[in-house]
Amino acid sequence: xxxxxQHNHHVILSEAxxxxxxxxxxYGGTVNLFWYVQYPGQHLQLLLKYFxxxxxxxxxxxxxxxxxxxxFSFNLRKPSVQWSDxxxxxxxxxxxxxxxxxxxxxTRLQVQP
Amino acid sequence: SQTxxxxxxxxxxxxxSPLSLECTVEGTSNPNLYWYRQAAGRGLQLLxxxxxxxxxxxxxxxxxxxxxxxxxxxILSSKKLLLSxxxxxxxxxxxxxxxxxxxxxxxxxx
Numbered sequence: 001x002x003x004x005x006q007h008n009h010h011v012i013l014s015e016a017x018x019x020x021x022x023x024x025x026x027y028g029g030t031v032n033l034f035w036y037v038q039y040p041g042q043h044l045q046l047l048l049k050y051f052x053x054x055x056x057x058x059x060x061x062x063x064x065x066x067x068x069x070x071x072f073s074f075n076l077r078k079p080s081v082q083w084s085d086x087x088x089x090x091x092x093x094x095x096x097x098x099x100x101x102x103x104x105x106x107t108r109l110q111v112q113p
Numbered sequence: 114s115q116t117x118x119x120x121x122x123x124x125x126x127x128x129x130s131p132l133s134l135e136c137t138v139e140g141t142s143n144p145n146l147y148w149y150r151q152a153a154g155r156g157l158q159l160l161x162x163x164x165x166x167x168x169x170x171x172x173x174x175x176x177x178x179x180x181x182x183x184x185x186x187x188i189l190s191s192k193k194l195l196l197s198x199x200x201x202x203x204x205x206x207x208x209x210x211x212x213x214x215x216x217x218x219x220x221x222x223x
Contacts, residue, residue, distance in 0.1 A: 006156075034212070036212075043214050043215075043216055043217070044203075044205075044214045046212075090156060090157065092212070094207065094212075101145075101147060101159075101205065101207055101212050102159065103149070103156055103157040103159075104156055105156030106156040
């Protein structure tokens with residue numbers, strides 16, 4: 001079965017610091033990869049996705065993620081975080097032809113002004 | 114665009130009472146639909162998913178059940194709620210690309 005691991009459960013950064021959130025998945029075949037964000041009191045929103053092609057994916061709000069197939073990783077990055085980036089971030093995997101969209105346990109990011 | 118309507122947003126129910134949470138989908142046909150439970154610090158736990166009418170797969174043994182009577186309708190039910198059923202329940206769907214989500218239901222069993 002596919003699974004997703006997010007090792008950072010709670011990250012605290014100061015504004016302007018750089019961010020990298022880890023995401024590793026276990027599945028041997030082709031995968032679709034996603035990062036979602038949930039701001040306090042709001043719905044989950046898609047940040048970015050990878051289906052195929054360039055492994056460096058640009059998303060909204062200055063976020064990007066790099067798919068490294070050999071490491072089964074899809075880490076989320078942002079060069080300079082803002083207070084408004086305070087939210088919970090979820091990595092998710094969906095293997096084409098399989099039915100379930102599997103989420104990681106989430107990482108709570110707290111950005112201090 | 115694809116949207117999910119999920120209701121109610123909050124619900125307080127006594128132990129032993131039945132439960133019915135419903136979500137409906139707009140903007141796509143034949144979606145895969147999911148019920149997740151979100152617990153603080155534990156992310157999104159997949160409870161059920163459905164690939165079509167009447168087709169339900171259960172991921173975790175539960176006091177809950179799910180049904181899909183129509184292509185765009187997905188229902189989460191329980192005959193008798195337990196205290197441990199309290200939580201935040203989220204309906205989601207996947208069409209041809211990324212997933213889309215309902216607003217969620219905060220269930221408190223008292």
